[in-house]
Amino acid sequence: MAKPGKTLEIRTSPHILSGYSVDTIMFNVVLALLPITAFAVFAFGLAGLLTLSMALASCVLTEHLICRASGKPTTIGDWSVTITGLLYGLTLPPSLPLWMVAVGGVICVAMGKAMFGGLGYNTFNPALVGRAVLQAAFPVALTTWIPSFGAGRFSSLPSSTLTLPFTEPTVDAITSATPLALWKFSQEATATGDLALGFTSGSVGETSSVLILLGGIYLIARNMMNWRIPVSIFGAVAVLSGALHLMDPARYASPVLMLFSGGLMLGAMFMATDMVGSPMTSRGCYLYGALIGLVTVVIRTWGGLPEGVMYAILLGNAVTAHLDRWTRLTVFGTRGKEAAT
């Protein structure tokens, strides 16, 4: 029998839990992002490493300092800000001046997350909020790309990286157009193999579709990602761009280019699926994914910018609450009643 004086604990049922926890889910997302991060450093060398490090450091530090300033225990242990930092870094051009990276990182967490109330309340994906602000503030720097797998990438930096704050970055001698820009401005298609494996220029982490897909499949297998969202995004993109391509192959990009280029893969797998900003019902997720896919193709095809995934996802985040309301599940035993009223 128990020791004398041993007290029993009184708790309410259930007395067992599934074992899933916010921090384990978030940590697994970080794990799924690691191969993509490693490839980004491999592809863009020192520039990629510095961009990612600065993005991560600025996000984590901002969250920590905001927690300290508001007198709460720090929340960096739940790993969610690590995801924000990594994703934000992965969406940036590798040659972006580091001071801009830092400014954007602060905006991600301060404006995208803390201002809305922190984890769970951030309507919009924080990484994309930071990136959107940067895109508006520094449009040229955000659309200047260097080629991947440059010869001296581990020994030298693009001259723009270390630009002093508030000075105009010098444009590198070697710049390179992304596959989407090549298509948009010169109707030039990129080889599918290069697209899938990531031998193209682009943002730090968006280039290797294969690694992004593998990371996503890992999370889906562990039930930490809703597969309906990427599947419906890919479906909507493939259908709309496929129909356009069939009508006029010379003018409209092929569905393969659309799917495997730009930020679509990374956005669909890791940003649109952010639990906080996506709908809770299955039907809501299908609609949300379809909306993001369609808006992406529309912006890419008819918009002024070659890329539109970021705005498409932010728009999806904005309508999530409405989608949840429209797709409310019919409560057990109320089917007949609804028909009667």
Added chain:
Amino acid sequence: MRPMRLLGLKTFRHGVHPPESKDETSGLAIRQFPFAPLLIVPLVQHMGAPSLPVVEEGQEVHRGQQIARADGFMSVSMHAPASGLVRRIALAPSISGRMVPAVYLEPFPGSTQEIEEGTPCPLDTASPDEIIAAIQDAGVVGLGGAAFPTHVKLKIPEGKFVDTLIINGVECEPFLTTDHRVMLEQSGDIFMGIRYLLKVTGAQKVIIAVEANKPDAAAHLREAFPGDLDGSVEVLPVKYPQGAEKMLFSALLGREVPSGGLPLDIHALCCNVATAAQIGHLLPRGQGIQERVITVTGPAVKRKGNYRIPIGTPLRFLLEHVGVEEDVNRVFLGGPMMGAAVSSLEISITKGTSGVTAFTDSAAERTHSQVYPCIRCSYCVDACPIFLNPSLLGMLAANEEFSTMAEEHNLMDCFECGSCSFVCPSHIPLVQHFRAAKDAVRKAKAGAA
């Protein structure tokens, strides 16, 4: 609506898969438990009015003798769990935390403990109303845990009818194996009980529902199934809360009990397999419930098992008898999903107790986790068997918007299965919020009326 299927077996939509933890006791045959030196028989063991004592302090009683009678229709009789002396009739602690009237009974140490037989209720000659009265006299309540008086459920109002009787042997609650053992060891009583139930309800068909983790029980019942009965044994996939009656009707019949309605509205009736066994055992002998089968289990219990335990056995005696580890941390009646933690070991076993589970510090540790804000992961939405949005309800509960929860988000349909809390990665005590909210809504309604 067509019933849903999972790997070829009928089931309901949503639900969760907690670890079953049944292997340690499912193979252990039912064993008789000794009498405690003092039995405390609460007079409130069921939902409804307390029973009225018919014995006096200092009186000697026989095992099986009626010691309290039903106070109206929403009440049942109580019987002496042992031959002995009524020491006193006084208040005793109960699982709810309230003190309830109880009969303190001191068993005679030398007694042979023969069970007193009363007037039998013969299946062939008794009318449905006589059977209902006999079930009330036998003190039968739902043994699955809710302890709702069985005869009340069986009284079919004028103009209603039942076509299918479902005998619930699902036992989806982790750790518990009482129904499993009863199905293996008391099939004769079960089928006898079914005959009484069919006669009372007028149902033509009986379906015995068994979860797929008890293939031996399903096979045994199929073999023992009497040829003259119209019905079948259905195996359902292992999923929680498959044993909730609404989920059973939906899986087996494809019928949904209307929100706020009763199973009678869909012409079905559900009865726990142990309840059916009690009816089949007691009525032909004219006896009343004085013991029941209980699984005593959990990491903190040394001699786990399925025991036939006298009603009124104090929890302290029970745990001392089976042995408890030093680092016992939590004891609850029932299984881990819906069981209620006990605040005192002085409470006693009642008719509704299907299990006693004890956790050690390490087993309980996993529920000490930090509470995070809701991250809208939708695990709870995918788990809720009645399609509520627990995440949204949880936020409304935190703001004490109870009437909104009830009027716009079907709070009152929640039957507190705990699936939402089980899956919540933020460890928000959702079902506890809903219990409190339901209570507040009921009180507000009672106040307004």
